[in-house]
Amino acid sequence: MAKILENKALGEGFYLLAAEEKNRAQKGQFYMLRAWEHYPVLSRPISVYDADGETVRFLYKVVGQGTEIFASLRAGEEIALDGPHGNGFPKLPDKKRIALVGGGVGIAPLYLAGKSYKKENPVCTVDIYLGFSGQPVLTDEFEAAADHLSVNVGGFVTDDIDPCAYDAILACGPTIMMKVLYEKCVKTGTDAPLYVSMENRMACGIGACLVCTCKTAHGRKKVCKDGPVFLGSEVFGIE
Amino acid sequence: MSKRLETEFAGIRFKNPVVLASGTCGFGRELDEYFDIERLGGLCSKGLLSHPHGGNDGIRIWETASGIMNSVGLENPGVDTFIENDLDWINQKDLVNIVNLGGHSLEDYEEGMEKLNRVDLDILELNISCPNVKSGGMNFGTKTEVARQIVRRIRGICRHKMVVKLSPNAEDIVSLAKMCQEEGADGVSLTNTFLAMAVDIKKKAPVFLNTYAGLSGPAIKPIALRMVHQVAKAVSIPVMGLGGITTWQDAIEFIMAGATVVQIGTATFMKPDISMDILDGMERYLEENGYENIREIRGIL
Ligand SMILES: Cc1cc2nc3c(=O)[nH]c(=O)nc-3n(C[C@H](O)[C@H](O)[C@H](O)COP(=O)(O)OP(=O)(O)OC[C@H]3O[C@@H](n4cnc5c(N)ncnc54)[C@H](O)[C@@H]3O)c2cc1C
Numbered sequence: 001m002a003k004i005l006e007n008k009a010l011g012e013g014f015y016l017l018a019a020e021e022k023n024r025a026q027k028g029q030f031y032m033l034r035a036w037e038h039y040p041v042l043s044r045p046i047s048v049y050d051a052d053g054e055t056v057r058f059l060y061k062v063v064g065q066g067t068e069i070f071a072s073l074r075a076g077e078e079i080a081l082d083g084p085h086g087n088g089f090p091k092l093p094d095k096k097r098i099a100l101v102g103g104g105v106g107i108a109p110l111y112l113a114g115k116s117y118k119k120e121n122p123v124c125t126v127d128i129y130l131g132f133s134g135q136p137v138l139t140d141e142f143e144a145a146a147d148h149l150s151v152n153v154g155g156f157v158t159d160d161i162d163p164c165a166y167d168a169i170l171a172c173g174p175t176i177m178m179k180v181l182y183e184k185c186v187k188t189g190t191d192a193p194l195y196v197s198m199e200n201r202m203a204c205g206i207g208a209c210l211v212c213t214c215k216t217a218h219g220r221k222k223v224c225k226d227g228p229v230f231l232g233s234e235v236f237g238i239e
Numbered sequence: 240m241s242k243r244l245e246t247e248f249a250g251i252r253f254k255n256p257v258v259l260a261s262g263t264c265g266f267g268r269e270l271d272e273y274f275d276i277e278r279l280g281g282l283c284s285k286g287l288l289s290h291p292h293g294g295n296d297g298i299r300i301w302e303t304a305s306g307i308m309n310s311v312g313l314e315n316p317g318v319d320t321f322i323e324n325d326l327d328w329i330n331q332k333d334l335v336n337i338v339n340l341g342g343h344s345l346e347d348y349e350e351g352m353e354k355l356n357r358v359d360l361d362i363l364e365l366n367i368s369c370p371n372v373k374s375g376g377m378n379f380g381t382k383t384e385v386a387r388q389i390v391r392r393i394r395g396i397c398r399h400k401m402v403v404k405l406s407p408n409a410e411d412i413v414s415l416a417k418m419c420q421e422e423g424a425d426g427v428s429l430t431n432t433f434l435a436m437a438v439d440i441k442k443k444a445p446v447f448l449n450t451y452a453g454l455s456g457p458a459i460k461p462i463a464l465r466m467v468h469q470v471a472k473a474v475s476i477p478v479m480g481l482g483g484i485t486t487w488q489d490a491i492e493f494i495m496a497g498a499t500v501v502q503i504g505t506a507t508f509m510k511p512d513i514s515m516d517i518l519d520g521m522e523r524y525l526e527e528n529g530y531e532n533i534r535e536i537r538g539i540l
């Protein structure tokens with residue numbers, strides 16, 4: 001069990017939860033979170049928003065019974081964190097211009113991604129594109145992690161980005177957003193590979209039950225174990 | 240650990256009666272990172288078909304009060320890949336290796352069985368709750384006389400101990416179990432998932448592309464327990480009981496209702512090593528109540 005250090009409401013149903021947990025979590029990985037005994041039956045997959053070895057932070061949005069319970073937790077209480085799971089975002093040592101594109105709560109894994117890419121390769125530039133349907137959250141933090149931050153409210157974040165201006169693009173958000181972005185990449189003929197982080201429903205979170213698999217160019221893959229990050233061409237280029 | 244939990248099932252020694260249920264534990268590797276799977280009595284593999292299968296499209300999992308519905312649709316790597324990648328690994332482990340086999344036609348079952356006859360394993364668990372392609376997707380395991388065809392054919396060629404996994408959607412689960420005994424099965428396991436449904440009222444459509452899906456978890460426990468009790472009373476071959484077992488108390492209930500072995504499925508999703516809590520709780524219960532061996536409480540109801 002991990003001790004909750006803070007669980008702050010950010011407005012628009014978004015919360016930022018920090019917990020004390022020794023970890024080696026990498027950008028784009030996730031944990032299975034649980035703050036109850038038997039019911040609801042399943043734990044909830046939530047991306048790592050930020051991690052520093054001693055603490056992990058999660059950005060989540062209240063959408064149902066599980067996230068509602070998370071929102072009711074207070075500092076000092078405990079939460080079960082199982083993870084980190086998944087492959088995470090790739091290392092991109094030879095990419096100079098990186099774009100991170102997030103829609104809705106899909107922005108969550110992009111903060112650590114931005115920080116990490118800058119750290120791994122100080123000469124690279126990281127531009128972050130965020131799309132919100134309501135009031136934006138955490139833009140200060142994202143601003144600090146990016147060379148350039150672009151925030152879109154109420155429109156299509158995919159309209160804001162020129163794929164040809166980048167050497168690599170990473171996206172997380174609604175499937176439709178990622179698909180549109182993939183199509184834009186194909187249409188503009190950019191050389192930048194697009195990586196997408198998938199959000200399939202999960203049960204075990206560890207690769208044992210196959211409820212989360214998605215179709216890819218190389219057969220069905222487990223989103224929890226082989227993913228959640230795949231090449232856009234692998235998942236959207238097969239239809 | 241004492242010998243209190245040691246048990247025998249169809250002539251096979253189980254160091255304890257706690258087994259992980261098919262489809263909820265892969266082939267054991269992932270869970271072995273959470274606890275030493277050699278502490279388990281046994282492990283049932285993901286349901287295999289002779290050939291690889293991609294399973295169902297669309298949403299595959301949906302939560303309901305105290306349960307989950309799944310529509311994985313027997314996604315699996317196929318018997319050959321299992322034999323190549325996982326069989327030796329699991330055979331080397333000190334636990335009862337139970338391999339779950341399904342099929343979409345009689346020929347499918349036979350082909351898978353022939354492949355598994357060429358290798359070593361401890362128990363073949365025959366899953367007859369598969370959709371029968373030839374009869375329009377209806378379950379093989381719902382009608383006793385339809386199920387008899389597969390059980391007879393596979394019993395005829397299976398050189399391993401064979402347990403038949405029964406579907407609670409059977410028209411008459413007691414007659415199904417009796418049939419398995421008549422056809423020479425070494426035991427039965429029950430229950431598989433209950434056919435269920437969920438509706439997305441926003442989309443005004445069923446949640447699952449297949450409309451129906453399999454319900455498991457605590458929600459089904461009382462019904463599964465009743466079925467285990469009825470079947471254990473009606474047959475002399477041993478019974479593996481499952482369906483919603485989440486706590487050690489649940490497991491003891493199934494044993495008292497007549498199960499020799501208990502399988503843990505959905506509960507593993509709550510906590511990957513929940514089977515170890517169940518195991519420890521059962522041991523403690525026997526010790527505190529002065530039982531030398533679990534058989535003293537088996538089928539006492
Ligand atoms: C790899 C991964 C990373 C994620 N990262 C984040 C994150 O950082 N922040 C965040 O707010 N959300 C994230 N999500 C989505 C989050 O898991 C769901 O919003 C959450 O599980 C909803 O739970 P609930 O009980 O509130 O909703 P309910 O609708 O009551 O949940 C019912 C069931 O559906 C599942 N479910 C519902 N919505 C989703 C969804 N969009 N994706 C997957 N499963 C869902 C739940 O896990 C649960 O099993 C992520 C999902 C995945 C797969």
Ligand SMILES: Cc1cc2nc3c(=O)[nH]c(=O)nc-3n(C[C@H](O)[C@H](O)[C@H](O)COP(=O)(O)O)c2cc1C
Nearest residue numbers: 260261262286309366430431455456482483504505
């Ligand atoms: C995700 C999932 C996959 C399953 N796959 C199989 C399978 O491949 N073969 C099988 O015989 N049973 C399968 N089952 C059924 C379980 O083994 C078990 O019979 C059922 O879930 C009831 O037990 P429980 O309530 O403890 O989970 C599956 C169940 C779940 C939840």
Ligand code: FES
Nearest residue numbers: 205207209210224
């Ligand atoms: S959630 Fe079980 S395999 Fe991915």
